Amino acid sequence: MSPGIRLQEIGLSYADKPLFTQLNAHFKGGCWHSILGRSGVGKSSLLQSMAGLLSDTTLAGSVSADDHQPLQGRIAWMAQGDSLLPWLNVQNNVLLGVRLRKERSKQALARAQALLRQVGLGGLGERMPHQLSGGQRQRVALARTLMEDKPVVLMDEPFSALDAITKLQLQDLAAELLQDRTVVLITHDPLEALRLSDEVWAMTGRPVSLDSLFTIDIPAPRALEDARILAWQGELLNFLQHDLEEPTHE
Numbered sequence: 001m002s003p004g005i006r007l008q009e010i011g012l013s014y015a016d017k018p019l020f021t022q023l024n025a026h027f028k029g030g031c032w033h034s035i036l037g038r039s040g041v042g043k044s045s046l047l048q049s050m051a052g053l054l055s056d057t058t059l060a061g062s063v064s065a066d067d068h069q070p071l072q073g074r075i076a077w078m079a080q081g082d083s084l085l086p087w088l089n090v091q092n093n094v095l096l097g098v099r100l101r102k103e104r105s106k107q108a109l110a111r112a113q114a115l116l117r118q119v120g121l122g123g124l125g126e127r128m129p130h131q132l133s134g135g136q137r138q139r140v141a142l143a144r145t146l147m148e149d150k151p152v153v154l155m156d157e158p159f160s161a162l163d164a165i166t167k168l169q170l171q172d173l174a175a176e177l178l179q180d181r182t183v184v185l186i187t188h189d190p191l192e193a194l195r196l197s198d199e200v201w202a203m204t205g206r207p208v209s210l211d212s213l214f215t216i217d218i219p220a221p222r223a224l225e226d227a228r229i230l231a232w233q234g235e236l237l238n239f240l241q242h243d244l245e246e247p248t249h250e
Contacts, residue, residue: 002151002182003065003074004029005050007210011060012045019045020208021060025201029066029151032175032183032220034193035210036236037203038244043186044156046203046210050184051075051154065152076150080157082141084129090116091125094143115143119173135166142170146177153178155185159192168224171196175221190236194229195222200236204243213239 004027011021019042027033037043048054050063052072065071084093094112098104116122119139129137138158145153158174159167175196187193193200200214214232216222222229 001067002029002180003067003069003071004182005071005152005184006064006066007050007061008064009061010046010049010063011058012042012049012054013058013060016058020203023061023203023208023210025210025212026066027182027184028199029182030180031198032178032185032196033199033201034185034187034197035201035203036187036190036193036240037208038240039188041203041208043203047154047156047184047186051077053077071152074150075152075154076145076148078141078145078153078155078158080160082129082134082137084137084140086129088129089125090121090127090129090132090140093129093140094125094147096144097148112143112147115146116140118146118177119143135162135170138162138166138170139173142174142177150181152182153184155183157186157188160188167192172221190233190240191224191229194232194236195224196220202236202239202243204240 007023007025010023012019023046035043045054049059063071085096088096091112092099094115095104095108098108113125116125119142121136121139121143132140141158159170162170171192185196194216198216199212201210202213203210213236
């Protein structure tokens with residue numbers, strides 16, 4: 001069972017200027033969670049703090065797994081850009097973590113090739129990143145994330161730069177291949193959140209709060225034409241628009 005993640009009294013400051021303070025949440029294990037919010041509210045910074053990637057900030061509070069085991073070493077990260085290394089071919093980009101840990105083996109190679117087939121890139125392992133489309137590159141990034149085989153996956157807008165059809169295809173693929181993992185997804189797209197997530201969260205207000213807005217008990221990925229999804233999308237858009245219009249009390 002993938003662990004859940006607890007945030008307790010999380011605060012983050014840059015150069016002594018608070019970005020947010022006293023955020024609390026429990027992201028349940030084995031579920032998809034999406035976090036929405038206006039630009040600049042701190043969504044990506046919160047995700048980076050969960051991954052332990054921030055160095056030039058002051059972080060207060062705690063991030064922990066609810067199974068009381070360390071989170072370190074159990075997190076995979078998928079960023080907005082594909083972050084492929086241009087001098088490595090597709091297969092070796094998928095094997096990057098294995099190569100860095102000097103764990104290369106026939107088993108690892110076979111797994112990388114199997115993952116490339118799963119993401120629809122079987123037979124393209126020898127191609128270089130510049131020979132791929134944007135959607136293909138993001139499929140490689142997804143395969144690399146899966147290669148790490150971690151129970152927790154943190155995703156920072158990984159599909160935002162893709163065209164509409166490719167985005168839907170990658171969403172469907174991620175929902176299938178990341179089943180039973182604990183996924184936290186940062187997104188600006190309410191429809192993406194509603195298609196994929198078991199729970200939808202929002203960072204809103206001044207000062208910022210982190211709140212659970214929807215719990216969805218419908219198998220993902222969900223159909224775009226589902227009347228419930230369309231209704232919830234309208235509610236989410238109204239909620240987020242209201243947050244944008246709130247006066248600042250700073």
